[in-house]
Amino acid sequence: MKVDAAVLYGVGEPYKIEEIELDAPREREVLVELTASGLCHSDDHLVTGDVPLPGPMVAGHEGAGVVVDVGSQVTRVKQGDHVILHPVPSCGQCRWCVTGRANLCDLGAFALTGYAPDGTYRRHLKGEDIGAFCQLGTFSPYTTVSETQVVAIDADVPLEVAALIGCGVTTGVGAATKVGRVQPGDVVVVIGVGGVGTSAVQGARIAGASTIVAVEPGEYRRRRAAEFGATHSAASVEDATGLVRDLTHGVMADVVLITVGVMHGELLGQALALTSKGGRCVITSVAPLAETTAAVSLFDFAMSNKRLLGHVYGEANPQDDFRRLVDLYRSGALRLDEMITQEFTLAQINEGFAAMHAGTTVRGAIRYR
Ligand SMILES: [Zn+2]
Ligand SMILES: [Zn+2]
Structure with a gap:
C-alpha cells in the first residue's frame, strides 16, 4: 500500500515527507x-550522527494503534x-527472553539496521529499499511489524497515551524501579526531565521516594517536573550537588538517574x-558511539561502595510491564495525559523536534487520528 512517511536521508538533514510503498504483512507480521x-530523543540520535544511520530510514519507534491485517501464522x-509497539523485539525463545530479560532479546541487534x-x-x-528504525518506523500512519514487537492492551486506554508506554515511559519508570530499585524513603536525583526523565520522576514517586530532585536547565520542564512528583529542582548538576548535600546532611542521594538527551x-x-x-547511579541516556572516556574518582567509587548501572529500555519485559503501566495509568498513579x-x-x-530541543x-x- 502507498502511505506517507517521514524519511531521514542523512545526518544533519531534516525529515522529508515521502509517499512510500509499504508491504503487506508476511507470515508472522x-x-x-x-x-x-x-x-523520542533516540530518533534524534540518528539525525545528529551519535548513532549510525545505515541509509534512508523511516524513523519513529514509540507508537500505538489498531491491528488491521495479520499474517497467516500470527498467534499473538x-x-x-x-x-x-515496542522498539526491542521479544522473540520469547532466546536465552535473554526465557530468563525474563526481553530488553536484551537477540533480535534487538536489528534495531539500527533498518x-x-x-x-x-x-x-x-x-524502487529502492528503505529502512525502519527499530523495525517500527512509526513516523508513518501505517506500519508493518513483526508480531514479536506488539503487545495487545484493553481498548479503553486512549491509544495516543498508550503510545508513550512504547518507549519513554517504560524506559524511565524502569530506570527508577527496576534498575535503580528505588525504595520507600529514598532520596533520588533525576538529571534531565524530558519524556524519559519525567517518567523516571514518576517511577521514583510510585516506588515511594521521599525526596526527588529534578535537575534541568530549562525553566519550563523544571517547573512541570513538580507536577509529576519532583519535590525539589535545580538548574544544574552543580546546584543540585549543594542542594542534595544540604537536604541529606552530606550523605547524598540513594539513587541518581541520568536521563539527559545525550550522555557525555x-x-x-x-x-x-x-x-x-552504597548508592546506585543509573545511566539511561545514549552517548555518541565514538565517545569512550569518562572522568571518575575511582578511589571514591570503590571505597564508597558505589554501584554504576547501565540499561537499555528500562529492563522491560513488554508482555508484563505494559499491563502494569496501563494499570498504573488507570489508577491515576502514572500521569500520561499530562505528559x-x-x-x-x-x-x-x-517543528516537533525543534520544540523538543527548545525544551518547550x-x-x-x-x-494521526
Ligand atoms: Zn525512544
Ligand atoms: Zn529473544
Whole structure:
C-alpha cells in the first residue's frame, strides 16, 4: 500500500515527507494503523550522527494503534486488537527472553539496521529499499511489524497515551524501579526531565521516594517536573550537588538517574559525586558511539561502595510491564495525559523536534487520528 512517511536521508538533514510503498504483512507480521507516535530523543540520535544511520530510514519507534491485517501464522494478536509497539523485539525463545530479560532479546541487534532479521525490507521508495528504525518506523500512519514487537492492551486506554508506554515511559519508570530499585524513603536525583526523565520522576514517586530532585536547565520542564512528583529542582548538576548535600546532611542521594538527551563522559563523575555511599547511579541516556572516556574518582567509587548501572529500555519485559503501566495509568498513579504537551501532524515533524530541543515540551507527539 502507498502511505506517507517521514524519511531521514542523512545526518544533519531534516525529515522529508515521502509517499512510500509499504508491504503487506508476511507470515508472522501485522499491519498496524497508528493513532500516534511520540517524538523520542533516540530518533534524534540518528539525525545528529551519535548513532549510525545505515541509509534512508523511516524513523519513529514509540507508537500505538489498531491491528488491521495479520499474517497467516500470527498467534499473538488479531485484527482489531489495540496494540502498543515496542522498539526491542521479544522473540520469547532466546536465552535473554526465557530468563525474563526481553530488553536484551537477540533480535534487538536489528534495531539500527533498518531491515528485518531475515535481511529483507518492508518499505520501498522509488524502487529502492528503505529502512525502519527499530523495525517500527512509526513516523508513518501505517506500519508493518513483526508480531514479536506488539503487545495487545484493553481498548479503553486512549491509544495516543498508550503510545508513550512504547518507549519513554517504560524506559524511565524502569530506570527508577527496576534498575535503580528505588525504595520507600529514598532520596533520588533525576538529571534531565524530558519524556524519559519525567517518567523516571514518576517511577521514583510510585516506588515511594521521599525526596526527588529534578535537575534541568530549562525553566519550563523544571517547573512541570513538580507536577509529576519532583519535590525539589535545580538548574544544574552543580546546584543540585549543594542542594542534595544540604537536604541529606552530606550523605547524598540513594539513587541518581541520568536521563539527559545525550550522555557525555564528563557527566558521569558529577553524577557519581551526587551518589551516596552504597548508592546506585543509573545511566539511561545514549552517548555518541565514538565517545569512550569518562572522568571518575575511582578511589571514591570503590571505597564508597558505589554501584554504576547501565540499561537499555528500562529492563522491560513488554508482555508484563505494559499491563502494569496501563494499570498504573488507570489508577491515576502514572500521569500520561499530562505528559503529552504538544501534538503535531506528520508534516510538522521537524517543528516537533525543534520544540523538543527548545525544551518547550515534556513529550511531543505526532497525531494521526
Ligand atoms: Zn525512544
Ligand atoms: Zn529473544
